[in-house]
Amino acid sequence: MGTEGCCQQQTDSETTSKLVLEAGHNSNDRCCKNNGSRETAETEVPFIPLTVDENDVISGAKEILKVIRSHWDLSTAEFKIFTDGITNKLVGCFNKTPQDDNNTSQNGATDYSKNVVLVRVYGNKTDLLIDRKAETRNIKLLHSYGFAPSLFATFKNGLAYEYVPGVTLNPESVTKPEIWKLVACRMADMHKVSQDNGLTIPSSTRESMLWKKVQSFFDLVPERFSDADKHSRLEKTFLPISKIRNEFEMLYKKLKSLNSPLVFAHNDLLLGNVIYTESLSQITLIDYEYADYNFQAFDIGNHFAEFAGVDEVDYKRYPSKEFQLNWLRTYLESYLGTSQVSDEQVETLYVQVNQFALAAHFFWTIWALIQAEYSTIDFDFVDYAFTRYNEYLSKKDQFLSLDTNTNSLS
Structure with a gap:
């Protein structure tokens, strides 16, 4: 987004x-x-x-x-x-x-x-x-x-x-083995980057951007939208904003308990932010507006959620368990620097990623509400807020019930 x-x-x-x-x-x-x-x-x-x-x-x-x-x-x-x-x-x-x-x-x-x-x-x-x-x-x-x-x-x-x-990815190309493997490795490489040259943040004091950023987003959502039609459309679901503030707080507590590692994350890896240069078998990530320390599983879960596309959003494109397990194994081999990645490590990350995908839906829901009030661009941000929030509600129980023993997705 x-x-x-x-x-x-x-x-x-x-x-x-x-x-x-x-x-x-x-x-x-x-x-x-x-x-x-x-x-x-x-x-x-x-x-x-x-x-x-x-x-x-x-x-x-x-x-x-x-x-x-x-x-x-x-x-x-x-x-x-x-x-x-x-x-x-x-x-x-x-x-x-x-x-x-x-x-x-x-x-x-x-x-x-x-x-x-x-x-x-x-x-x-x-x-x-x-x-x-x-x-x-x-x-x-x-x-x-x-x-x-x-x-x-x-x-x-x-x-x-x-x-x-290069060319940017789309819902079809992102599932091709010659491309997704490069993406997985590229993201793993980025997650190993640490700020330095005077910008070092000691690991003991690093914090995830997720809680602070979402709270700042909440603060920007008006209790009454200046456009009466938008306000009417949003009122029953999102207003007063305290309703979904409480929802996010409950979600965040659950996700934080998963102990996903803090990494230097992109935080906005939709398909259009990934460029593939075929002649070099190379992936380049662009647009670092939200880059910051965050939970590893958020970055990956957000990327998976973006498989749905944008022009015609279809969450049936959300990657299957089989695809995710292969992707996550490739990622961990690069991130950990070893081919000896256990099934347990992959399964644990699988659970974390799908549950953090819920936070990604929430993040961009609140973002869209802010855009609905302030943006001068002709785009239906209200509809987009509903799209993301409805997907959050649709998958909430299913994803939060996952554990390493019962981690199946339909």
Whole structure:
């Protein structure tokens, strides 16, 4: 979901796959490494004291390019606004007159992968949901480990960053063995990252972001929505908000008792935030707005919940037990660094993941309620809140009854 919205699968990440078609696919122009090793070089990211008008993002993008791509001829540059996002706006900036002559791909098509900048302009009030300083820090940190694209610049209400060649996942591709195994290993590698270079948080004082973030979300949900129709639709189910606050508190107590490890998690691994570069057999994770320490099982459970898709949500796509056990074994082999993973370890993680999937539904339900009040994008956030919350209610008893002896899913 993230600040690209519950249709983020159609946002920055899917935009990347669209850029592949328009800008060419250069498998050698790659920003991330698969081994998660730490790059030592640190690059200072410039801050541009500019606020981009969300109604005129191209003019704003040009001002940013004057700073970070001063050699571009903006009179010939092309700009494309991607309208699929429902909380942020994204513009692709294409340098049509690259300085070097090596600008054709193997098939003879023009390759602009070295001459593309993505400029993301934050949506209205999304700063209420996201710690933007933490987001910038996370991108820089994870890029240094080879996980995130390069961050070229930040400005008052957005950032400019690197294009990553590849295609984003969809409900069909995410179940292919050659892809899901890479995703499992990539997530495991990320979960082994720890903040350092002055950002270290001692393990004894680390806390999950889940409780604090959801409580802050609750605080942002109005008791009366400014739109009377929205208020009427939401009133019986979600208002007063104290009703579902209590529900989440009971759920959280249950989940915390599972003792899922705290890891540095992405927390928003919907399919559109996973880019697959086939030529390199490589997975890149993007959009780190919610990255923070969290329960390991939340990150995985949230990812599994996103198998349902976004355009046409279908929770029949939620992965079967057989699929999950294979996925989780691959994940644990990478996370633990051993092929000697026991059935008991896999089964334990299976129970944790499915129960934390409930928390993922809850998380994005409250997120959607906030968007319903503040977002200026034409999207039915109220309907999305109902979609996620109804799935939570539908699976609540089944998932919470799981244990390592009776862990079956229909």
